[in-house]
Amino acid sequence: xxxxxxxxxxxxxxxxxxxxxxxxxxxxxxxxxxxxxxxxxxxxxxxxxxxxxxxxxxxxxxxxxxxxxxxxxxxxxxxxxxxxxxxxxxxxxxxxxxxxxxxxxxxxxxxxxxxxxxxxxxxxxxxxxxxxxxxxxxxxxxxxxxxxxxxxxxxxxxxxxxxxxxxxxxxxxxxxxxxxxxxxxxxxxxxxxxxxxxxxxxxxxxxxxxxxxxxxxxxxxxxxxxxxxxxxxxxxxx
Numbered sequence: 166x167x168x169x170x171x172x173x174x175x176x177x178x179x180x181x182x183x184x185x186x187x188x189x190x191x192x193x194x195x196x197x198x199x200x201x202x203x204x205x206x207x208x209x210x211x212x213x214x215x216x217x218x219x220x221x222x223x224x225x226x227x228x229x230x231x232x233x234x235x236x237x238x239x240x241x242x243x244x245x246x247x248x249x250x251x252x253x254x255x256x257x258x259x260x261x262x263x264x265x266x267x268x269x270x271x272x273x274x275x276x277x278x279x280x281x282x283x284x285x286x287x288x289x290x291x292x293x294x295x296x297x298x299x300x301x302x303x304x305x306x307x308x309x310x311x312x313x314x315x316x317x318x319x320x321x322x323x324x325x326x327x328x329x330x331x332x333x334x335x336x337x338x339x340x341x342x343x344x345x346x347x348x349x350x351x352x353x354x355x356x357x358x359x360x361x362x363x364x365x366x367x368x369x370x371x372x373x374x375x376x377x378x379x380x381x382x383x384x385x386x387x388x389x390x391x392x393x394x395x396x397x398x399x400x401x402x403x
Contacts, residue, residue, distance in 0.1 A: 166285075167262050168211045170202050171251050171343075172273040173219035173244045178390045179274075187221040189273045190228055191389065193398045197228065198273050198389060201402065203235045209281040211269065212237040215261045219248040252361040259352050272343035276402050277386040279344050287379045288346045294370065295351065298342030299378040300386060307338035308367075308378060316376040319368055330371035339378055342386060 176188030189199040196204075203214055214237050218225045222245045229239050242258040249257055255270065262268050267288065269281070279298050288296040291314075299308060309318035311333050318329040320338055345363075354374065355366055367376055387398040 166211050166266055166268060167213045167215070167264065168206050168269040168271065169215040169217070169242075169255065169258055169262060170199065170206075170271050170273050171217060171254055172199060172225060173217040173222075173248050173254055174274075175220050175248065176274075179392060182392060183220065185221075187218070187225050188389075189216075189218075189225055190221075191395070193276065193389065193395055193402055198276070199225065199228070200232070200235050201276060202271050202273055203237050203239065205277075206269070206271070206281075207237060211281075214239050215242050215258050216240070216273075217242040217244050217249075217254045217258060219244040247360065249360045251363040252355070252357055252366050253359055255363065256352070256355060256358070263349055263352060265349065267346050267348055270343075270345045270347065274389045275343045275386065276389060276398050277342060277344060277384060279342060279381045279384050279386070281344070284344065284346060284379050284381070287377070291375070291377055293375040293377040294348050294354070295345060295367065295374075295376045296379055297345040297377075298381050299339035300342060300380065300382040300384070302340045302382070302386070304340045306341075308341055309336040309338055310378050311336060314377045314379070316367060316371045316378060318371075319364060328368050330368050339380065342381065 172189040176183035179188045190197045305323040307320050311317050317331040317333055317336050320327045385401045389398050
């Protein structure tokens with residue numbers, strides 16, 4: 166199985182570090198976020214990893230080269246000219262990811278101990294196009310699911326904005342963990358181009374394709390999106 170770690174973001178919430186460095190190289194107990202996610206994938210035998218770069222791209226490339234991919238085969242998808250967000254970044258890396266097997270994506274600023282074997286077992290048993298981790302934690306933006314774990318919509322509780330793909334009663338809101346398994350067929354179904362978020366793709370494809378949320382509430386998960394999140398992460402991830 167191949168994987169992609171989204172590492173190209175500007176990290177605006179992580180200033181002042183990101184004024185001079187990419188967020189992917191921010192340290193948690195002496196290890197960068199990028200190294201931690203590469204090592205997380207290694208625990209499940211995944212060593213072919215694509216990393217997209219934009220903000221201080223040369224620093225990320227140098228770290229990968231200097232550390233020999235931290236033991237993995239790391240290939241860079243270069244977005245130096247324009248950051249493409251998660252959806253556009255995935256589409257740009259198509260040739261590096263495409264095969265007959267499912268593949269995994271992660272966000273570099275998310276640390277979790279979600280058991281990938283369990284997520285893959287869930288994915289294999291249910292045969293969706295996409296499966297991604299979700300939890301019951303509090304946030305402002307949620308995906309909405311029916312009682313069979315099927316993605317039906319999205320909600321922003323701060324703004325009240327809602328996007329419904331499948332209109333069903335009693336939808337349950339859950340928070341996105343940014344750990345995703347995709348079937349390779351996905352690439353032939355994406356309608357968006359250029360710079361776009363995977364959220365757009367999920368909501369578009371959910372109408373006609375099975376997209377499932379795998380609830381792993383209770384597992385460790387930290388969004389290291391702000392400098393103050395580092396202390397929380399350091400308590401949970403040694």
